[in-house]
Amino acid sequence: MYKELERLKELHLAEQLGRLHRLWRTAADVELIPLGLTHPRWTALWKLLRLGDNVSQKVLADALEIELPSLMRTLGQLEEQAYVKRRCCDNDKRARIVSLTPQGIDILKQIETRIMQIRAELLDGISSQELSEFERVINLISDNALAKLNQATDPFGEK
Template identity: 55%
Template sequence: MFHDSDIFRQLSLAERLARVSRLWKMAADRELAPLGLTHPRWTALWKLQRLGDHISQKQLACALELELPSLMRTLSQLEEQALITRHSSESDKRTRIVSLTEQGRRLLTQMEKRILDVRNQVLQDVSPQDLELLSTLLEKIAENTLRTLDN
């Protein structure tokens, strides 16, 4: 495990961002594993709920920044767990619509509590002002990166 703060300080900014992201994900995964959820599964459920449910597989893949074939296995697993259903769109039979089941909604309630607990633990010594500054800085970095990619 990575505990030495001196080594962390020697990492580049990109390496630090990636490391913090991995650590946060690991903490969330550990908390959600007892619910039978892996990172791909819980992020798909979370995003499905946030997008308002009843969306196409393609929309969900775009929102998760995944290729549709990469998402298909996760959706099959969630369907096997009876957390989602998939059916053809009435307007376009080629389009598959993803919906949460009642069991999926109940699990999301449990999941939300656990995720908020992890978030609170991870951010326990960070002030609201520092969080706002971090959010602003990350937004600027993302905008600059997107602008660089567009060039």
């Protein structure tokens, strides 16, 4: 009976983490819709900024953890909005390099302001110490999950 109760608690934690992610994402999306940005669009811009701009579509797709065809649709929409431009890679003509435009940089400033406001509202009432501990625990769970996935993809421990 005790083991079953513990198992249910663990499942409940996973559900809570999933729900937290969905709620946080939805709160951000609602705030950014007036800017004409869907979740895929604003996250692609945000990640492009974080990667340092001028990155290949493949690198950006991998960083966003999405398939390249999905990203290509999003980048097409962002090009229509004049937030990004794509060009052929000098070293590999099959690869496309994605860059922010001046309009893309301007919209990112608006995104950052709104995202930081949402973050402040969602973290209201949480102390710096509590937030640091939460981040430590989340990182530990993530590290454990990655280790488990690495073990599953290489069951014999071979490299």
